[in-house]
Amino acid sequence: MPWPFRRPAREQELDDEIAAHMAIEVKQRVEAGESPETAEIGARREFGSVALSMEVTRGMWGYGWLQAAHQDLRYAAKSMRKGRAFTAAATLTLALGIGATTAVFSVANGILLRPLPYPQADRVAVLWRLAPPAAAFGGDEFPWGRLDFSMFQEHAKTFDSLGAFQPDTFNLTGRGDPVLLEGIRASAGFFPSLGVTPALGRFYTAEEDRPGHEHVIVLGDRLWRERFGGDRTILGRSIDLNGFGYTVVGVMPPGFSFPHGEEMLATLEFPREAELWVPLSIKPGEAGPSELGVVGRMRGGAGIAQAQAELDVFAHTFELRFPTSKGWSRSRAKPLASQIVGDTRRPLLMLLGAVGLVLLIACSNVAGLVLTRSLGRRREFELRTALGAGQGRLMRQLLTESLLLAAAGGALGIVIAAAAIDFVKKFGPVTVPRLQEVGLDPMVLAFCVTLTFLTGLLFGAAPALGVRRGKVGDSFRGGARIAGGHLSPALRNALSVGQVALALVLAVAAGLLARTFYGMLATDSGFKVDRVLTFELSLPSAHYPDPAHEAQLYRKALDKLRILPGIESTGMVHAVPMGGEPDATMIRIPGRDPKKEARPYVNYMFASPGYFATVRTPLLRGREFADTDTLDAPPVTIVNRAMADALWPGEEAVGKQVGVLTPTIPLRTVIAVVANVKQSSLKEKPLPQMYVPYTQSEIKNWPPMHTMQVAVRTTADPAQMTASLRDAMRAVDPDLPLARVATLSTLLDRSLTQPRFAMLLLAAFGVLALTLASIGMYGVISYSVTQRTREIGVRMALGAERASVFSMVLGEGARLAGLGVAIGLAGAFAGARAMSSFLYGVRPSDPLTFGAVSLLLGSVALLACYLPARRAMRVDPVVALRHE
């Protein structure tokens, strides 16, 4: 066996050398007349500690530290095996702390720290237009128009390439059942801006990105594999999309599906995973609505600041050419990384902070355990000191034990982290960007190892210092009972107070999130989800070239669905609640001067008769749309309460007139006011919203009406209706796929995944913290009772009531818990303020949460003291005193 398992020759030699020394000494002493026994003892005394001498001598060999470490490790392993319950408790506590922290870190690492999968990603910028502050609606960023993008592209000098892109759906036919694919229309600069290369073939060129040449397509890896069997001869072949033949020119590598919906402006409704890319093909001078995202690769040496400066100059140029755009000409450049991470950074940092607190609690808990144990082992240490172990060596021994314990915890922690990561990937919110890239990469492992090491040092420091402070010989002189030292009770109490305080901070955070979540559920959403099935219709432009054709199809579909058995009512809207984002537009109101007042900006959606009744949105005043609201009839609109209150405060909105900016398009008369509907999140503040009958779409290219979402209220289980709905729609148009079929309650549930997940995660951390803190409290009080058994016995012998002993012990616990709660409350106030942006319907200083959590924590802490207090009460004075 190789060293360190084999006893080295040098070690043997040292043994021999010292044995020889002893033999010579004994021989001389015997020759001088001592008895062999006395000679033996005398020789030993003369020599001093053999162990210490050997130990120091080994140190002279140069690798003594290594051998010492090996010895320490062996001894540590032995002592870990001896205290099984202690080892198991400490390892598990540490594993939970380290595992949870590693898991959260791996998510933060994957999302925030790992470089983006694009070459020189720091040179990629995402550009958005900016709305004037007065028109704040959600965020200030909005998409580019075709005209402004074309102008900027001609003008831009800080960019090597610029690409505009917009989402679109494509109806793939000619290969089995028609299927709706989600793809991107992107200009030729899109791919060079990201710096990606195709796995197969090429990208389309600037020449192909022109009207008349644009029927070329780049396939995504998944689409290529799933629909075309990974066929490498697909290049140059033609596939049917929306009734047109598109020539395949390239296939993207696996994993590329830029842009992802959750990383872009929500209003643009990018797909979660883009499956194909086709040219945008902007016609020269073409205007149209703002619906483009823009990505650009900055020239070497140019940064975001230069890009922003160029956009500012461009704003000026734009205003000179289009004076009416005043206030709406500014744009913003931001790094791709910050665009992608977006709003994820702050929740992640919050989770990282929360899990860090859990780890701290775990650490201090284990520190308490180790401290208790090391006090129990005091005799052992003093014996070893007496036998010649140096103090430094003992501290090192204790630290080695701590580190070994931490290593065991860390190893188990990695397993827990791996399981947790799998769990989060499977059940976590799908809207978190880059979540699927998360894993146990070298960075995470390095983090875990460092964390383990630091943890070991942290909880190992207290007992190691305890050894240094303890005076040698105490335990032999006075017995182990008073050997606790003066330092350790204070230290243990401080650890326990700290745990209670940290647990309170976590529990308050979890409580506030829970209040937020249930506040969201209780909020007035403006719709009812029971028995409503929804799906999306997306009409290909080849067969439905204009709003008239589209309206015709929708009318046919509605007529067909209304008479379907099992259906109570049906209606359509651009996007059902939690089903998508509305379009938005500036509006005019007759009699108001746009130069004096900021132009109002409102959401604008098409809807059909029967829609409000189907989703049960209360009609506050007026009437619903009717089939007679056609282009021949007077133009009408229904507004929500927020819009009525914002535009006609204190007046009757019904009967008022409102219109889009284009003066040639006639004004609409408000015929009804409906309740506010939460459109994309139960947390959102109600935004002004107007609904327009789909039968009165007079604007050719905006807003698009080629996708509509259908809601049907069924008389029975809506999930059972899917098949008959498909049959009905096949009769209307056999080439039309039913996309995104889901019940309204599923959609609502999906929108709640993220807040629910955050709440559950924090609640789990809170419960973990609470458990650890109460175990810690139990340990401290229980130990204190053991230490004071004699004192309690004396008190009782002197006539103290059992009840007063009970309350004395409980009082000690209450003092610690009270102090912990007080410190925790201060921390929680600060922490809650930092997380105020995650809260909804509850103030950061919510008295109910703070009160309830304090009470809960206090009771749990007292409960933890109850058992030891009862034990103290039952102390038999006779036994306790005889014990001495």
Next chain:
Amino acid sequence: MVDCLLDEMGKQEPYLNHIEVLQGTLDMLILRTLQWGPQHGHGIGQTLRHRSEETLQIEHGSLYPALHRLEKQGWLASEWKQSEANRRAKYYKLTAAGKRQLAREQSKWDAIVRTVARIMRPSEGR
């Protein structure tokens, strides 16, 4: 450590007539002892005690770290030989480098003694 051990055994006796070996001088004393020829650890310890006329109290155990350190420095060489007790023991002897080192230590020590003596002298007259 020594204190505690004796304390523990209840046989503490004050070292009134004994001098603790000055920090760092043990190496020099060992080298000096070996000037008279090879010797094993026990012999070195006894020589030190005898030559100091029993005033120098050295735990024999503390010799071995020093011997191994000096050997590692290359100032001592060792070999196993039959000892007077009819038992094999490890004998140490000075190397050439060890002799040079002894000379250096000797002159350094002389300088220290002279300096300390000069400083201590005035106090005698008080």
